[in-house]
Amino acid sequence: MLELYWGFLITGALFALVTVLFGDLLDGMFDFLSADTLHWLQPMVLFSAITLLGGIGVLLTKYTVLGPALVLMLSLLAAVSSAVLIFFLYVKPMKNSENSVAFSIHDLVGRVGEVTVPIPASGCGEVLVRIGGGVTNQIAESFDGTPIEAGRQVVTVEVKDGTLFVSGLDSNEL
Template sequence: MLDVYAGMLVTGVLFALVTVLFGDFLSNALDGIFDWMSGDLHHALQPMVIFSGITVMGGAGWLLTRYSAFGTAVILILAVLTAIGGSILIYLGYVKPMQNTESSVAFSMRDLVGRIGEVSVPVPASGCGEVVYRIGGSLTNQIAESFDGENIPSGVRVVTVDIRDGAVLVSPLDTHSTTRSDVNEL
């Protein structure tokens, strides 16, 4: 059994090295392979969690075999319990918090409907201008057309009414002009 535990330990260490050296390449190569799984089970069965459990089981089994007087069955049970505990700790201490930090600056044009922006390039009655929106922590500029068919000067706050052909259709929100610093309040 000592050889089995040593093999598990070496396998886990080799996996860690391969992951560090070729992680991005492997991630792209295996992209979508686990898409059939869903929910938290998918995240709990990530290779990092599984191989951490294998490594911990190999290390615990090897140490208990070498330095304890327990029998083979007891050592196997303790090694499995240690592996499960280690996997849970890896999942809750590393994988789960990292999921919560993932963010994206991507948005759909449909997300802009109803959103308030500020005209940065005047929007003519029949033509295109530009509107600035605050999306998350950044600003995005979008091609804009007047929904009402009226001129909208720079600095006017507008609301997006619709999307057509990749352009936002906007209508003035109010009649007073705003300054560039007001975009921060959007």
């Protein structure tokens, strides 16, 4: 049994080494493990459990008088427990934390912004719109054909050809 535990320990250690050295080249190699039915079976979870199974098996076999069956059960229990902890405390939170600051220009419809470059009755100006954790400057035209001065609050009514069509807001309309 000791050879089996050493095999698990060495396999996990080699996988960690290969991942550190060739991680970028191997990126996506285990994507088949991310299927909906196996989303908990990530390589990090799987190989950390295998490494721990081998390491605890070696330690318990060499330094205790426990029988082989009990050593195997304790090693499996520790490996499964660590896999569950790693998945729920590291892998899942990291997956859920993936954000993007990207937005579609069509997401700006209905958003309130501020005119930074005056918008003439029939021409373009510029508005500053807050979206997500940042701001964006966009080319804008007057929706109803009236000029809008700089500093005025506006609302985006529609988007055509990458241009926001905005209408001015009074301070009591907010």
